[in-house]
Structure formats: structure tokens, C-alpha cells
Amino acid sequence: MKTIFITGSNRGIGLELTRQLLRSGNRVLAGSRDPEKAESLRALQREFEQLEILRLSVDQEDSVLSCFDQLASENRKVDLLFNNAGIIDWSNLNEVSPDSLEEVYRTNLIGALLVLRASLPCLRKSSDPLVVNLSSRLGSISLRGNTQLGGALAYQCSKAALNMLTKQGAIDLEPQGIRVISLSPGWVKTELGGSEAKYEVGESVRLMLETLQNLDPKASGIFLGEEGSEISW
Numbered sequence: 001m002k003t004i005f006i007t008g009s010n011r012g013i014g015l016e017l018t019r020q021l022l023r024s025g026n027r028v029l030a031g032s033r034d035p036e037k038a039e040s041l042r043a044l045q046r047e048f049e050q051l052e053i054l055r056l057s058v059d060q061e062d063s064v065l066s067c068f069d070q071l072a073s074e075n076r077k078v079d080l081l082f083n084n085a086g087i088i089d090w091s092n093l094n095e096v097s098p099d100s101l102e103e104v105y106r107t108n109l110i111g112a113l114l115v116l117r118a119s120l121p122c123l124r125k126s127s128d129p130l131v132v133n134l135s136s137r138l139g140s141i142s143l144r145g146n147t148q149l150g151g152a153l154a155y156q157c158s159k160a161a162l163n164m165l166t167k168q169g170a171i172d173l174e175p176q177g178i179r180v181i182s183l184s185p186g187w188v189k190t191e192l193g194g195s196e197a198k199y200e201v202g203e204s205v206r207l208m209l210e211t212l213q214n215l216d217p218k219a220s221g222i223f224l225g226e227e228g229s230e231i232s233w
């Protein structure tokens, strides 16, 4: 049984990751901004005693520190961390406001960094710790120009920056045995992805978990698609 921390787990991909990982016998620490209102998570908790719901707003440093300081003080380990919490603004280069850019960066990049840093004491307690940053093909600089999608400037920049956090994190944390990868879930039917998306959330999560299952035990500092193929940065 692994202990898995998932940010933004009250809906969408985070909720489905929680559900499938519990079903396969793991312990899940599920971060949610507002546990009292996280009805789907609370319903899951009635089914699985290995689910713990923790209050966590990734864009607020106090919240991140208090969540992980508590876990560290209890000597808890985390084998797998999903930096999943994310937001999007679809505005393009002409429309995007500085405030929105800051808000998207605060959650998608700064939040991921704060969570990664605060979770290190718990990750070090694992024999094979892995950090998975939920990235996006929209964050691939190489893929720009090859797709109809695009224009969500703040989101795209934040995911490209998240990919750099993956790469630098993999290098900096390698001496501690902590691996870091970026993983794209594909285009998924959630509030963020919209109803036209390619995947049902269950299918995307199934593919991502299969990819992680088959991951080279040394893999770190790479950017993968849901089905396991490498995406160019």
C-alpha cells in the first residue's frame, strides 16, 4: 500500500485519481480547499477508511505549510505526490490581464513549488518517492504551431513554467532519491476541460495510472502524455 497525496482532489481529475487509487488499495491524503463542502470526497470516505481529507489551498503559503508541518510532525510518509490543483483562464495575448496572469501562476506554478518544497520531509520517508506535476500539452513550447488549440496565454505560460520546475526539481532532488515528472492527462471532460474534451475522466486517469505503473524506475525530469509517450518540452 502506497501513501499518495493529491492536491485539488474534490472534483475532476483529482477526485478520480483519489477514487481509482483507493480502489487499488492505497492510502490517499486528499487536499481540498474546503473539506466541509467536498461532498464527493466525503462520500468516498464513507466507503474507504484509507482516505484522509486535508484542508489545503495551494496558492496560500500558510495553508501549505500548516498542512505539511502537521504531517511531518506525525512522521508521515508520502510515496507519491500529485500536484494536480490547477486553474485556467482562456484569454489570449491581447485580452489577458496582469491580475489573471498572477492568479494562474500562483496556483499552477507557485502552488506546485510550495507543495513540493513543504512535502519534502514526508517524501524523504518513502523508499521510492515520486512527484507528478499535472502538466498539459498546452505548456509544450515545441508543440505550439502544430495544433488548433492555444491562446490561453496565462495557462500555457504557467504549464511551461511548471515543466521547468519538473526539470530543475528532478536535478536538485536527485541526490535525495526523489524523482519528479510532468504528466499530461490529455484533454479531459472536467470543469476545466469542458464537455467537448476527448476523454471521460475515468479513462484519462486509468491511462495515467497505467503509465505510472509501467514507468522506468529511474525516470525523472521527463514530460509524458497520458498513454506514456514522451512529449517534447
Ligand SMILES: NC(=O)c1ccc[n+]([C@@H]2O[C@H](COP(=O)([O-])OP(=O)(O)OC[C@H]3O[C@@H](n4cnc5c(N)ncnc54)[C@H](OP(=O)(O)O)[C@@H]3O)[C@@H](O)[C@H]2O)c1
Residues within 6 Å of the ligand: 007, 008, 009, 010, 011, 012, 013, 014, 032, 033, 034, 056, 057, 058, 059, 060, 083, 084, 085, 086, 087, 107, 111, 134, 135, 136, 137, 184, 185, 186, 187, 188, 189, 190, 191, 192, 193, 194, 197
Ligand atoms: N481537463 C483537462 O483537459 C486538462 C488537460 C491538461 C491538464 N489538466 C490539468 O489537470 C489538473 C486537474 O484539472 P481538472 O480538469 O481536474 O480541473 P477541475 O475539474 O477544474 O478541478 C480543479 C481542481 O483544482 C482545485 N484547485 C484550484 N485552485 C486551487 C487552489 N488554489 N488550492 C487548492 N485546490 C485548488 C479545485 O478545487 P475547488 O473545487 O476548490 O475549486 C479542483 O479540485 C490541472 O492541473 C489541469 O491544468 C487538465
